[in-house]
Amino acid sequence: GEDVEQSLFLSVREGDSSVINCTYTDSSSTYLYWYKQEPGAGLQLLTYIFSNMDMKQDQRLTVLLNKKDKHLSLRIADTQTGDSAIYFCAESPTANQAGTALIFGKGTTLSVSS
Amino acid sequence: EPEVTQTPSHQVTQMGQEVILRCVPISNHLYFYWYRQILGQKVEFLVSFYNNEISEKSEIFDDQFSVERPDGSNFTLKIRSTKLEDSAMYFCASRRDSFSGELFFGEGSRLTVL
Numbered sequence: 561g562e563d564v565e566q567s568l569f570l571s572v573r574e575g576d577s578s579v580i581n582c583t584y585t586d587s588s589s590t591y592l593y594w595y596k597q598e599p600g601a602g603l604q605l606l607t608y609i610f611s612n613m614d615m616k617q618d619q620r621l622t623v624l625l626n627k628k629d630k631h632l633s634l635r636i637a638d639t640q641t642g643d644s645a646i647y648f649c650a651e652s653p654t655a656n657q658a659g660t661a662l663i664f665g666k667g668t669t670l671s672v673s674s
Numbered sequence: 675e676p677e678v679t680q681t682p683s684h685q686v687t688q689m690g691q692e693v694i695l696r697c698v699p700i701s702n703h704l705y706f707y708w709y710r711q712i713l714g715q716k717v718e719f720l721v722s723f724y725n726n727e728i729s730e731k732s733e734i735f736d737d738q739f740s741v742e743r744p745d746g747s748n749f750t751l752k753i754r755s756t757k758l759e760d761s762a763m764y765f766c767a768s769r770r771d772s773f774s775g776e777l778f779f780g781e782g783s784r785l786t787v788l
Contacts, residue, residue, distance in 0.1 A: 591775040602781035603717065603765060610775060648717065652775075661707070661730055662777065664717040 564665035566649050571671045578636040580668045582649030585630065589651040592625060593662065594634045597646045606634070606647075636670075644672045676700045678780035680766050686786045687756055695751045695783045697766030705769040706749045707777070708741065710734070710762040717765065723749065756787045 564584045572578045584592065593608040609616045609623045609632075616623045622635040636643055646667040653663060679698045687693050699706050708720040721731040723741055738760075740752045749768075753760055763782040770776070 593775075593777070595779070603767075603779040605776060605778060608775045650717075652777075661719040661722055661732070662709075662717075663719070666716050 564649055564651055564663050566647075566665035566668045568666065569669050569671070571673065572639050574639060574641055574672055574674045576639055578634075578639045578643070578670055578672075580634045580636075580647050580649075580670065582632040582634075582665055583630055584632065584649070584651045584663075586651055586653040586663070587627070587630060589653050591652040592623075592632050593648075593650040593652070594621075594623065594632075595648040595650060595664075597648065597667070599645075603648065639670075639672050641672045641674055644670055646670070678766055678768055678778050680764075680780035680783050682783055683781065684784040684786070686788065689758060689787055690755050693753045693756055693760075693785060695753075695764050695766075695785070697749045697751070697780060698747050699749055699766065699768030700770070700778060701747070703768035703770050703778075705729075705772065706743070707767040707769075708751045709765045709767060709779075711765065711782075712759075712762045720751075720764075753785075756785075758787050761785055761787045 566582045591608050594606045595603040596606050607618050614625050620637045624633045646669050648667045649665040650662040681696045706723045709717050711717045719732050721735045722729045738754045742750050763784050765782045766780045767777050
């Protein structure tokens with residue numbers, strides 16, 4: 561079945577770039593997402609990429625998609641302490657009828673030290 | 675900025691009791707979802723809802739669960755007879771239409787079953 565894998569932890573220094581990686585299994589996914597979850601809070605949509613794109617940039621965030629390898633990454637430039645959170649990768653597989661149920665990874669905990 | 679709102683933010687209930695979690699999706703959105711996240715685990719899809727009916731549901735969404743859109747704004751998740759393992763954070767989400775990639779989540783309702 562569909563699966564999304566992420567490394568569990570990433571630790572960086574303030575001002576450095578963070579790169580969070582994700583692999584997925586469904587090659588027919590239409591959209592791939594990055595969500596941010598701060599402690600005790602909900603899921604904040606950070607960015608998403610359509611599967612016919614290979615890169616999307618939005619201010620400090622850069623998403624890279626390698627469809628051949630089914631690999632998605634999120635780069636955060638100039639990482640700040642406020643970026644400390646859990647980052648979830650998710651795919652929207654098209655195998656299901658509605659095509660809209662997201663499959664989430666377990667999340668990567670980003671820890672930013674000053 | 676429009677947002678998905680959920681109530682209550684936290685509910686504690688006794689095993690076997692019925693619970694209703696409420697959500698107000700973004701007003702011009704047509705697709706609605708419930709997801710749950712057991713502490714420390716993945717975010718899991720429960721059910722999607724469109725045009726006043728369930729469009730897809732997961733294996734988790736058994737006969738104990740039901741969803742309803744009782745009026746033009748609320749979207750509810752009912753758990754008929756709660757079990758200890760229903761303890762989780764429940765997230766409501768909405769999407770404008772099937773072409774939109776943006777899926778917005780609420781802050782979540784934490785359910786604790788004792």
